[in-house]
Amino acid sequence: MNTGLLIAVLVYEVALILGVGIWLARRESKHAKHEGDFALAGRNLPVPVVAITLALTVLGTAHILGVFEMVWGVGAAAVWFSIAHVILLVIVCLSTGLWVRRLGLTTVPEILDMLYGRATRLFVSCTMAGIIFGILTIETQGIGILIATMTGWEIKDGAIVGAIIGIFYVILAGMKEVGWLNLINATVMYVGLILATIFLAFALPGGDYSSVYNHYASNPETEHMLSIWGNSQIFLTFSLGMVIAVVFSQSINQMLMQPCMSAASEKTIRKALWWAAPINGMFGVFAVVIGLTAASLPEFAALGPKQAATTMLVEMLPPWLSAILLASFLAAILSTFAMTSLAPATIVTVDIYKNLYRPNATEKELTLVMRILIIVMACIAMAVAAALPPILAAMNWLFSWLVPVFWIVLFGLFWKRSSAVALSTLAAAWIANSAWSFTSLHQVLPFGPADNAYITLIVTLVFSVGGNLIAKGKPGFFKSEEYRSRVATQAASEAAAQ
Amino acid sequence: MFWSIFFSSLVLILAIMVVGQLIASFVEKKSEGKAEHNSEGEE
Numbered sequence: 284m285n286t287g288l289l290i291a292v293l294v295y296e297v298a299l300i301l302g303v304g305i306w307l308a309r310r311e312s313k314h315a316k317h318e319g320d321f322a323l324a325g326r327n328l329p330v331p332v333v334a335i336t337l338a339l340t341v342l343g344t345a346h347i348l349g350v351f352e353m354v355w356g357v358g359a360a361a362v363w364f365s366i367a368h369v370i371l372l373v374i375v376c377l378s379t380g381l382w383v384r385r386l387g388l389t390t391v392p393e394i395l396d397m398l399y400g401r402a403t404r405l406f407v408s409c410t411m412a413g414i415i416f417g418i419l420t421i422e423t424q425g426i427g428i429l430i431a432t433m434t435g436w437e438i439k440d441g442a443i444v445g446a447i448i449g450i451f452y453v454i455l456a457g458m459k460e461v462g463w464l465n466l467i468n469a470t471v472m473y474v475g476l477i478l479a480t481i482f483l484a485f486a487l488p489g490g491d492y493s494s495v496y497n498h499y500a501s502n503p504e505t506e507h508m509l510s511i512w513g514n515s516q517i518f519l520t521f522s523l524g525m526v527i528a529v530v531f532s533q534s535i536n537q538m539l540m541q542p543c544m545s546a547a548s549e550k551t552i553r554k555a556l557w558w559a560a561p562i563n564g565m566f567g568v569f570a571v572v573i574g575l576t577a578a579s580l581p582e583f584a585a586l587g588p589k590q591a592a593t594t595m596l597v598e599m600l601p602p603w604l605s606a607i608l609l610a611s612f613l614a615a616i617l618s619t620f621a622m623t624s625l626a627p628a629t630i631v632t633v634d635i636y637k638n639l640y641r642p643n644a645t646e647k648e649l650t651l652v653m654r655i656l657i658i659v660m661a662c663i664a665m666a667v668a669a670a671l672p673p674i675l676a677a678m679n680w681l682f683s684w685l686v687p688v689f690w691i692v693l694f695g696l697f698w699k700r701s702s703a704v705a706l707s708t709l710a711a712a713w714i715a716n717s718a719w720s721f722t723s724l725h726q727v728l729p730f731g732p733a734d735n736a737y738i739t740l741i742v743t744l745v746f747s748v749g750g751n752l753i754a755k756g757k758p759g760f761f762k763s764e765e766y767r768s769r770v771a772t773q774a775a776s777e778a779a780a781q
Numbered sequence: 782m783f784w785s786i787f788f789s790s791l792v793l794i795l796a797i798m799v800v801g802q803l804i805a806s807f808v809e810k811k812s813e814g815k816a817e818h819n820s821e822g823e824e
């Protein structure tokens with residue numbers, strides 16, 4: 284066990300949580316009059332803040348440990364997970380982010396309620412809770428990998444201890460603090476990863492990456508792993524599949540919509556793209572290079588794709604740098620653990636327990652139910668994480684559930700609004716996604732690791748386009764009088780606020 | 782190896798951003814033209 288590293292990492296976590304907590308408490312006491320500003324920051328955020336927030340909020344386990352692991356199968360093409368996020372940010376900053384700001388909406392369920400009514404909103408809300416829980420199981424696995432790296436335990440045991448630490452983190456840090464912690468950790472992690480890439484080169488034979496290059500280039504079967512384009516099969520199955528899954532599931536992602544809503548103007552969001560996209564996209568380059576290096580060194584390759592890179596960082600970097608890097612990895616994953624455990628617990632407590640069973644429940648009772656739910660979900664997450672599903676493949680499967688949501692929102696805004704078509708599209712796409720994963724249907728078409736994104740996209744387009752051509756419905760929201768009056772009201776309220 | 786992955790990714794990212802910006806400008810101009818045409822029709 285690397286006791287020194289473990290202590291350094293734990294000290295970093297506690298110091299950061301306490302430091303941010305004290306800073307937030309002081310800040311709130313000074314700005315008590317502006318309560319509620321935290322969520323939307325008074326709608327006056329400048330370009331740098333919007334850009335950094337957009338770029339860093341989506342960096343999590345998949346960007347780090349997922350890419351380290353995926354490099355083993357697809358080589359440098361694993362960078363397409365980051366490239367998919369660049370395309371995502373282009374779409375958010377030049378379309379969806381501008382629409383939600385213009386319409387004055389903050390959540391995806393709100394948009395669905397406006398376009399198709401309450402039934403569609405509830406249908407999607409319940410599924411989103413399930414998807415968020417799925418991401419929680421991946422975060423639990425991520426904590427397990429990091430703890431296993433520091434202690435030498437099995438990842439399964441690390442995941443159990445990790446989930447327990449995660450529960451304490453949620454209770455200690457709280458939701459408001461988690462947002463700030465995420466931003467600080469992502470910044471530390473980014474700088475740490477760049478430094479790690481530099482220090483790693485010096486620690487390699489010849490003081491650069493030429494030995495790693497030679498390892499792959501000398502074998503015709505692994506030569507393609509040095510190119511971000513991979514080979515045609517990797518491009519069609521992994522790269523393109525990742526683009527479809529990420530772009531169509533995350534373009535109306537809540538975490539990305541929030542900074543857009545808080546931006547000073549639509550122009551601010553457009554300008555933010557030029558910083559946010561390269562910052563987010565280039566993160567993948569450093570992760571890919573570290574992953575390729577770990578897979579090329581026999582002593583670390585023997586540990587397998589999940590632990591090779593993190594163990595290499597601990598053993599080859601100066602102790603201060605590996606401590607900072609692992610601490611920021613762990614903190615970033617813990618922050619996402621906190622958010623992904625709180626969100627479904629809130630949905631079940633408020634939308635199901637309170638609304639359907641206990642309308643008169645007190646705040647104390649609801650808090651107790653939420654805490655019990657967090658513990659129950661963390662326990663189930665431990666069990667799922669112990670099965671060790673491949674991280675990026677699991678992410679791809681989870682993201683595929685949101686592909687139909689993007690298209691029904693897009694068609695509802697621009698083309699036609701029919702609740703029947705929207706609901707049948709969602710049902711068909713979700714049934715297809717499940718059937719593809721849990722039956723032998725996927726053996727009919729040998730698509731590879733990214734097949735779910737393709738199948739949900741095809742089913743979504745067939746049902747939504749076909750349904751809208753046949754069924755009657757209201758015209759797209761942007762063509763309606765309701766839209767014009769909403770934009771006018773929004774503009775008037777902004778002018779009054781200034 | 783590092784610089785090859787670094788620059789090919791950077792060029793790809795910049796190309797995606799430029800293409801995205803061009804498409805967005807084109808769509809915006811088209812919708813502005815449509816809106817002007819509609820307002821002229823109403824007058």
